[in-house]
Amino acid sequence: MENTATMETLALYDKYVMHTYPRADILFVRGEGTKLWDAEGNEYLDLASGIAVCSLGHAHPAITAAIREQSEKLLHVSNLYMNEQQPRLAQKLIENGFDGVCFFCNSGAEANEALIKLARKWGSEKGKFEIIAMNDSFHGRTLATLAATGRSKYRKGFQPDMPGFKFVDFNDLEAIKAAVTDQTAAVLLEPVQGEGGIIPADLEYLKALRAFCDEKDILLLFDEVQCGMGRLGTLFAWQSFGVQPDALSMAKALANGVPMGAMICQRKLQDVLTPGTHASTFGGTPFASAVAATVIDTILKDNLLENCRVQGDFLREGLQKLAEKHPMVKGVRGKGLMVGAILDEPAGPVLAILRSKGVIALSAGETVLRLVPALTISREDCEKALALIDEALTVREAERA
Numbered sequence: 099m100e101n102t103a104t105m106e107t108l109a110l111y112d113k114y115v116m117h118t119y120p121r122a123d124i125l126f127v128r129g130e131g132t133k134l135w136d137a138e139g140n141e142y143l144d145l146a147s148g149i150a151v152c153s154l155g156h157a158h159p160a161i162t163a164a165i166r167e168q169s170e171k172l173l174h175v176s177n178l179y180m181n182e183q184q185p186r187l188a189q190k191l192i193e194n195g196f197d198g199v200c201f202f203c204n205s206g207a208e209a210n211e212a213l214i215k216l217a218r219k220w221g222s223e224k225g226k227f228e229i230i231a232m233n234d235s236f237h238g239r240t241l242a243t244l245a246a247t248g249r250s251k252y253r254k255g256f257q258p259d260m261p262g263f264k265f266v267d268f269n270d271l272e273a274i275k276a277a278v279t280d281q282t283a284a285v286l287l288e289p290v291q292g293e294g295g296i297i298p299a300d301l302e303y304l305k306a307l308r309a310f311c312d313e314k315d316i317l318l319l320f321d322e323v324q325c326g327m328g329r330l331g332t333l334f335a336w337q338s339f340g341v342q343p344d345a346l347s348m349a350k351a352l353a354n355g356v357p358m359g360a361m362i363c364q365r366k367l368q369d370v371l372t373p374g375t376h377a378s379t380f381g382g383t384p385f386a387s388a389v390a391a392t393v394i395d396t397i398l399k400d401n402l403l404e405n406c407r408v409q410g411d412f413l414r415e416g417l418q419k420l421a422e423k424h425p426m427v428k429g430v431r432g433k434g435l436m437v438g439a440i441l442d443e444p445a446g447p448v449l450a451i452l453r454s455k456g457v458i459a460l461s462a463g464e465t466v467l468r469l470v471p472a473l474t475i476s477r478e479d480c481e482k483a484l485a486l487i488d489e490a491l492t493v494r495e496a497e498r499a
């Protein structure tokens with residue numbers, strides 16, 4: 099790295115920013131669609147979109163215009179007054195999903211906190227507070243969402259865990275049945291586990307779980323922070339399965355990189371959180387709401403859900419062919435543009451080779467190569483991605499031989 103701008107910035111980072119991220123030494127300065135450029139002028143194909151955040155790609159003209167327009171009018175007023183954007187965004191979310199109401203916040207963890215508070219408040223009069231969550235799940239880094247996260251490595255050092263959570267294996271209905279007590283308020287899961295390794299729920303499991311929760315008067319909560327907002331080829335993740343949760347959380351791609359989260363619940367739960375019981379200073383600003391509304395409009399108008407399904411299938415089929423050629427690829431899974439290739443080793447070395455070839459991808463779980471590109475990705479980009487992944491696997495296999 100000869101570029102002094104990059105070196106100076108890295109030095110500042112190392113000295114003044116807390117070292118909570120295992121980051122690579124790349125300084126991105128610009129993006130356009132699925133392309134990124136670093137300070138040294140190198141171009142990259144972005145198959146990560148942040149972490150499933152910039153789903154319309156970088157510098158999308160409609161998003162740039164929405165940002166410019168709303169920022170010239172009004173960025174923020176408190177939720178003690180109304181703004182013209184927030185209810186219109188809520189209407190779009192509800193009219194394209196199930197009937198109910200939205201609570202707006204700023205991140206995935208916060209949206210999940212709202213889900214947890216909804217379940218506890220709902221259960222408080224029935225003596226129910228417990229939430230059954232899944233092994234290998236990820237729900238965020240705040241203390242409550244950490245307590246709901248089924249990977250103990252994230253909780254290590256921050257004990258005692260907030261009480262009230264139990265863990266069972268994902269896709270195992272019998273385990274949920276065995277864990278339920280009179281105090282169970284809710285079951286919480288990701289329809290496709292993201293950080294855990296791109297693991298989709300079984301359709302029959304979700305259907306049976308929905309019926310079981312109805313029978314036992316338990317809320318079914320979906321964390322759609324990563325798999326929602328179009329990523330599975332439907333606007334909401336639950337629509338890919340046809341199984342409605344009682345409430346769900348969203349964030350990541352909701353406003354394409356402008357921080358925003360939302361918790362959406364069914365109409366029957368609309369009065370559980372009453373005035374004064376939950377709040378967020380920045381929740382649903384006119385700025386973030388205008389951007390999120392533009393994201394939804396663009397996804398629908400540009401037929402991006404269809405593109406997501408088509409390119410997602412193409413990537414999975416291509417990876418499947420690579421699995422036949424490269425013994426280190428053990429399988430391929432996912433849904434829509436949430437794509438995972440299971441490797442026989444941690445994904446780090448392959449990711450590093452990909453970076454050197456100008457491709458940005460992610461890992462998930464311990465050994466999964468995760469691709470979550472923009473929903474706008476072209477066939478040409480997918481073909482390029484597969485060719486470069488093929489090359490990277492060849493390089494890695496030679497290194498190991």
Ligand SMILES: *Cc1c(COP(=O)(O)O)cnc(C)c1O
Nearest residue numbers: 205206207236237238292323324
């Ligand atoms: C990223 C993620 C979160 C946490 O979101 P933050 O915005 O980082 O708080 C929660 N749940 C899932 C499924 C996620 O992928």
